[in-house]
Amino acid sequence: MSDPSSILSNIIAGFATAGTPENLMFGIFGVVLGTAVGILPGLGPAVAISLLLPLTFGLDPTSAFIMFGGIYYGAMYGGATTAILVNTPGSASAAVTTFDGHPLAKKGRAGTALLTAIIGSFIGGTFATLMLMLMAPTLVEVALKFGPPEYFALMLLALVLVASVGNDKFSKAVFATLLGIGIGMIGIDLQTGVVRFSFGVPELYSGVNVVLAAIGLFAVGEAFWISSGGGNSDDKNFTESGKRMSMNHAEWVRSGWAWTRGTVIGFFVGVLPGSGGTLASFMAYGVEKKLSKHPEKFGSGIVEGVAAPEASNNAAAGGSMVPLLALGIPGSATTAVMLVAFQMYGLQPGPLLFENSGDLVWALIASLYITNVLLVILNLPLVGVWAKLLELPPALIYSAVLVFSTLGAYSLKGSLGDVGIVYVLGLLAVILRKFQFPIAPVLLGILLGPLIEQEFRRSLSISGGDFSILVTRPLAAVFLLIALASIVGSIFSSKTGLRVSKKPATVVAD
Amino acid sequence: MKLQNHTSIFSALKAIQHAWVLISAIFLLTPQMSLASDSTGWIPKKSVTIIAPSNPGGGWDQTARFIQRAVQAENLIPTSVEVINRGGAGGTIALSELVERYKGNPHKLMICGFGLSSAALMQESEYSLLSATPIARLTGEYQSIAVPANSKYQTLEQLLTDFAKNPAAISWAGGSAGGSDQIFIVQTAMAMGIPTKHVNYVAFTGGGEAAAALMGEQVTAGISGYSEFEPLVQSGRIRLLGISAEDRRLDENLPTLKDAGVDIVFQNWRGLVAPPGLTPKERAFLIETVTKATTSQSWQEALARNNWQDSFLAGDEFAEFIDTDRIKTRAVLAGMGLENSAESASIGPYFFSKIIGFAMLISAAFFTWPAIQARSVTNIRLNNPTKTDNEPTFPRLAITGLAFIIYIFVLHFSGFLIATPIFIFAMSRLIGSKAWVRDLIVAFCLTGAIYVIFEYLLKVSVP
Structure with missing residues (x-):
C-alpha cells in the first residue's frame, strides 16, 4: 500500500469503479441529502446515513459508500450556509462560521462568504482524502500514541486557544467557558455512573450534548434575540447580499493560507478518535486568529474567519475515516454508523480490509475525491438561490428557524425534554449576550469540558492517582506548556491592549 | 457473443x-411487504418500529438492523419495518418511552440487553425491563480479555496472578461505568476474592475508544465482547488472553476463565421487548415473528459473522431470565458500591466540578468589581461591529419565553399540526411583521411543508 506506483494503479482502478454514471448518481444524491441535513439544525450525517441503511441492503457496497461519503462531506459544508446567512449554524461544526460569516453577510458579502466556504470545504475534503490515501497507516501509529494524558493536555490547549476567539473581555470569556464546562457536567458520570446536577430530572441524565447546545445557544438564541427586540432587520446591504460572489486578490491569498492551515489542523484533529469536526473548526479559527497580523479584525467579517473553519471541518471528516479504515475504530458518530454499514455488508474495516476488499477501499477513496468535486459543482450555482433567502422577511426566516430547531432537537431522542433544554439554552444565550458575555465559549466548554474531565480522571486512574503523569509524558508536557504560554499571553494582552503570543501559536501550526 | x-x-x-x-x-x-401468514389472529396494520435504545452505531443498533433485515428478507410481516435510534442514559430513556408512551402499542419493539437492565438499576429508574413485555432473547456475547501485543502478559494466569497480588496496578479499559465490561471484571474480582474497590477500571465512551487505548498501550488490559476484539487481533496489535465462555467451543486456542481457575461464565445478552399492555394475540404474533426471523438464513449469517451466540429464549422463559439476571446484577452493583470503585482515591465525581465552581467565582469577581466601582457599564459591544443593533428588552424576552412554554405544551397535548401554525403566526407578530394575511398563509404552508419533509421524506416523526 505504501508503494507509490501501486497506489497510483489502485486509485486509477478505484476511479474506474467509482466513476460509473450510476455511482455518480448516488454521489450526487448523497451530496444533496448531506447538504440538506447539514442545513437543518439537529439532523446530521449520522442520522442521514442510518436512515438510508435499510435501503442500501440491495445495493452494491461501492454505491452505498459513495453515497455515504457524499452525505458526510455535504453535511460538513451544509451547516455553513445558514450560519452565514441567518447566523444560525445547521450543525455544531459550523458554529464558528457564524463569527465572521454572518458579519460578512451583513456587509452585503454573503456570496463571498459562501464562496470561500465552498472552496474551503473542497480543499479540506480533497486534501484529507489524499492524506488518507497516502499515509493512513503512519497516522494511525501517531494517533495511538495519544493516551488520556495527551488528550487531556491537547483539549486543555484547545480550550485556552479558542476561549479567547472573540474580542470580548478576558474575564467574561473565561466565565462563559467555565459556565459551559459546568453545563457539560450535567448527567451521568461516565467513570462512576453517578448522576450529577440533574435535580432528579430524567431528561437531563444523558446530559446536554454539543448538538443540543449548538441549536440552543446559536440557532434558538439568535431567533430569541431577534424576537425580543434585537437585530437589525432593515439593513439594505444585507438583503442584497447574494449578488456579489467575489474576492479581491488579497482575500484570495488570505483565504489560501486559512484553507491550508485549517485543512492541516482539521485533518489531524479528525484522525484522533472522539474529537471531531466541531473541535477542528474551533481550533482552526483560534490558530488563524493567533497567527493573523490583524487579529482585531476577526469577528468583523473577514474571509479567513470563514475559510479556516470550513476547510477544517471537512478535513476532519476525511481524517475520521483514517481510524475507521485502518483500525476499524470509529472516531465520530458518523463513522460509527459507517462501521455498522461495513459490517452489514460482511466487511470488517481494519488492516485486512485493504487486502481482502482492496477494490472497495480504493473505490471508496476515489469516490471521496469525486464527492468533493460534486460538492463544488452542485453548491456553487446554489449560492445565488440561498442568498435569495435573505430577501424573505425576517419574521418568516426566524419562525422557520425556530420550528426547524424544535424538530431537530426533538428528532435526536424523540423527547420534548430535549426541546426544553434547547429553549432554556436559547434564553441563556440572549441573557448572556445582553450583558456582553460571548456565547461561543459556552459551546466550547460544553464540548470540551466533559472530554477534559474524563481524560484527566482516566489519566489519574491509569497512574494510580499520581498527578505527575500529566507532565512527564513529553507530548502532554509540550501541549501544557503552550497552553500556559497562551494564557499568560492572553492576560498580558488584555491588560495592555496588545495581542501577542504569536510564538506559541506558531508551534501549534507546525 | x-x-x-x-x-x-x-x-x-x-x-x-x-x-x-x-x-x-x-x-x-x-x-411494501407481501402478506405473511397470520395464524395468530392479529397482524400489524401500520409499519413496525424497532427502537434501538442507543445512538447509531454499536451493538444494539446493529442487532436492531440485523433483525430488521431478517424480517424484511423473509416477508414476515405485511407492513414495513423501520429502525429508529433513541439513545441516552444507557437506554433508560427509550425504556420509559416504551412503557409510558407506547403502552398497548403492538407496532413497537425495542432492543434491550444486559447493559440496559443494569443502567435501570444504577439510575434507580422507575421501570425495569419487566415493566415491558419480554418477547425474546436473541444473542449472547462472551466477554474477552485482551492485552497490547507488546504486553509482558502472555497468558491469562499471569495476568490474573498479578491482578490478585496488586489489583490497583492493573488498569482495565472498557465501556461506560456499570456496563457489561465493568460488571464482568468486578464479578471476576469478586470470585477471586479481590476487594472490588481496588479494581482499577477506566471507562471509555465506547468500545472503539477503549480498543484504541488498548492498542496504544495506554492501559494494562482491555475488556470487550469477543466479536469486537477478534478482528483487532488480526491486525497484530492486541493479544486475546481469555474469554468468559463455558468452554472452548468458540475459539479452541483461547482459554476460558474457568481454565484459569476462576469460576465465572458471563454472557452479555441482547433481546427484544415490546410495550406493556399488549393483548395475548398481539404478543403471540410478535413472538412468532421474531422466532421465525431468528431461524432465517439472514439472521444465522449475521450471528456467524459477528461471533454472536444464538441464545434464543422466547416469552415467559425470557421474562424469567430477565428476573434472575437482574437479581444477580443487583448483587454485583451493591458489592461494588459505584461511587467508590474505579477511582483513584483522590478524585471523585465532584472533584472537578468544585474546581470549576471556584474558578467561576474568581472570574466573576474580575468583571463585577470594575462594574461596581464604575457604577455604570460603558462597555462597547466589541464582538458585534454593527452598532446599529437594537438591544433586546426583558419584557419582550419574557413574552418570547412564555410563547415557547405554551408551544411545548400545545405540542405535547395537541400535536405538531395544530401547535406550529399558531406558533409561527405568534412569532411573526413578535418579530414585528405587520402582514397579517401573508403570515397566516405562510404559517400554514410552512407547517405543512415541514411536516411532509420530516414525516415522509426524512421519516423522522414529529411530536
Whole structure:
C-alpha cells in the first residue's frame, strides 16, 4: 500500500469503479441529502446515513459508500450556509462560521462568504482524502500514541486557544467557558455512573450534548434575540447580499493560507478518535486568529474567519475515516454508523480490509475525491438561490428557524425534554449576550469540558492517582506548556491592549 | 457473443434494480411487504418500529438492523419495518418511552440487553425491563480479555496472578461505568476474592475508544465482547488472553476463565421487548415473528459473522431470565458500591466540578468589581461591529419565553399540526411583521411543508 506506483494503479482502478454514471448518481444524491441535513439544525450525517441503511441492503457496497461519503462531506459544508446567512449554524461544526460569516453577510458579502466556504470545504475534503490515501497507516501509529494524558493536555490547549476567539473581555470569556464546562457536567458520570446536577430530572441524565447546545445557544438564541427586540432587520446591504460572489486578490491569498492551515489542523484533529469536526473548526479559527497580523479584525467579517473553519471541518471528516479504515475504530458518530454499514455488508474495516476488499477501499477513496468535486459543482450555482433567502422577511426566516430547531432537537431522542433544554439554552444565550458575555465559549466548554474531565480522571486512574503523569509524558508536557504560554499571553494582552503570543501559536501550526 | 449479450442484459437489469433503490431512497420509502401468514389472529396494520435504545452505531443498533433485515428478507410481516435510534442514559430513556408512551402499542419493539437492565438499576429508574413485555432473547456475547501485543502478559494466569497480588496496578479499559465490561471484571474480582474497590477500571465512551487505548498501550488490559476484539487481533496489535465462555467451543486456542481457575461464565445478552399492555394475540404474533426471523438464513449469517451466540429464549422463559439476571446484577452493583470503585482515591465525581465552581467565582469577581466601582457599564459591544443593533428588552424576552412554554405544551397535548401554525403566526407578530394575511398563509404552508419533509421524506416523526 505504501508503494507509490501501486497506489497510483489502485486509485486509477478505484476511479474506474467509482466513476460509473450510476455511482455518480448516488454521489450526487448523497451530496444533496448531506447538504440538506447539514442545513437543518439537529439532523446530521449520522442520522442521514442510518436512515438510508435499510435501503442500501440491495445495493452494491461501492454505491452505498459513495453515497455515504457524499452525505458526510455535504453535511460538513451544509451547516455553513445558514450560519452565514441567518447566523444560525445547521450543525455544531459550523458554529464558528457564524463569527465572521454572518458579519460578512451583513456587509452585503454573503456570496463571498459562501464562496470561500465552498472552496474551503473542497480543499479540506480533497486534501484529507489524499492524506488518507497516502499515509493512513503512519497516522494511525501517531494517533495511538495519544493516551488520556495527551488528550487531556491537547483539549486543555484547545480550550485556552479558542476561549479567547472573540474580542470580548478576558474575564467574561473565561466565565462563559467555565459556565459551559459546568453545563457539560450535567448527567451521568461516565467513570462512576453517578448522576450529577440533574435535580432528579430524567431528561437531563444523558446530559446536554454539543448538538443540543449548538441549536440552543446559536440557532434558538439568535431567533430569541431577534424576537425580543434585537437585530437589525432593515439593513439594505444585507438583503442584497447574494449578488456579489467575489474576492479581491488579497482575500484570495488570505483565504489560501486559512484553507491550508485549517485543512492541516482539521485533518489531524479528525484522525484522533472522539474529537471531531466541531473541535477542528474551533481550533482552526483560534490558530488563524493567533497567527493573523490583524487579529482585531476577526469577528468583523473577514474571509479567513470563514475559510479556516470550513476547510477544517471537512478535513476532519476525511481524517475520521483514517481510524475507521485502518483500525476499524470509529472516531465520530458518523463513522460509527459507517462501521455498522461495513459490517452489514460482511466487511470488517481494519488492516485486512485493504487486502481482502482492496477494490472497495480504493473505490471508496476515489469516490471521496469525486464527492468533493460534486460538492463544488452542485453548491456553487446554489449560492445565488440561498442568498435569495435573505430577501424573505425576517419574521418568516426566524419562525422557520425556530420550528426547524424544535424538530431537530426533538428528532435526536424523540423527547420534548430535549426541546426544553434547547429553549432554556436559547434564553441563556440572549441573557448572556445582553450583558456582553460571548456565547461561543459556552459551546466550547460544553464540548470540551466533559472530554477534559474524563481524560484527566482516566489519566489519574491509569497512574494510580499520581498527578505527575500529566507532565512527564513529553507530548502532554509540550501541549501544557503552550497552553500556559497562551494564557499568560492572553492576560498580558488584555491588560495592555496588545495581542501577542504569536510564538506559541506558531508551534501549534507546525 | 451470446455470453456478452447476457452480461449486458444482466447489467441492464442490475441498473434498473439500482435505479429503483435510488428512487425509493429519494423518497425514503421502503417497498411494501407481501402478506405473511397470520395464524395468530392479529397482524400489524401500520409499519413496525424497532427502537434501538442507543445512538447509531454499536451493538444494539446493529442487532436492531440485523433483525430488521431478517424480517424484511423473509416477508414476515405485511407492513414495513423501520429502525429508529433513541439513545441516552444507557437506554433508560427509550425504556420509559416504551412503557409510558407506547403502552398497548403492538407496532413497537425495542432492543434491550444486559447493559440496559443494569443502567435501570444504577439510575434507580422507575421501570425495569419487566415493566415491558419480554418477547425474546436473541444473542449472547462472551466477554474477552485482551492485552497490547507488546504486553509482558502472555497468558491469562499471569495476568490474573498479578491482578490478585496488586489489583490497583492493573488498569482495565472498557465501556461506560456499570456496563457489561465493568460488571464482568468486578464479578471476576469478586470470585477471586479481590476487594472490588481496588479494581482499577477506566471507562471509555465506547468500545472503539477503549480498543484504541488498548492498542496504544495506554492501559494494562482491555475488556470487550469477543466479536469486537477478534478482528483487532488480526491486525497484530492486541493479544486475546481469555474469554468468559463455558468452554472452548468458540475459539479452541483461547482459554476460558474457568481454565484459569476462576469460576465465572458471563454472557452479555441482547433481546427484544415490546410495550406493556399488549393483548395475548398481539404478543403471540410478535413472538412468532421474531422466532421465525431468528431461524432465517439472514439472521444465522449475521450471528456467524459477528461471533454472536444464538441464545434464543422466547416469552415467559425470557421474562424469567430477565428476573434472575437482574437479581444477580443487583448483587454485583451493591458489592461494588459505584461511587467508590474505579477511582483513584483522590478524585471523585465532584472533584472537578468544585474546581470549576471556584474558578467561576474568581472570574466573576474580575468583571463585577470594575462594574461596581464604575457604577455604570460603558462597555462597547466589541464582538458585534454593527452598532446599529437594537438591544433586546426583558419584557419582550419574557413574552418570547412564555410563547415557547405554551408551544411545548400545545405540542405535547395537541400535536405538531395544530401547535406550529399558531406558533409561527405568534412569532411573526413578535418579530414585528405587520402582514397579517401573508403570515397566516405562510404559517400554514410552512407547517405543512415541514411536516411532509420530516414525516415522509426524512421519516423522522414529529411530536
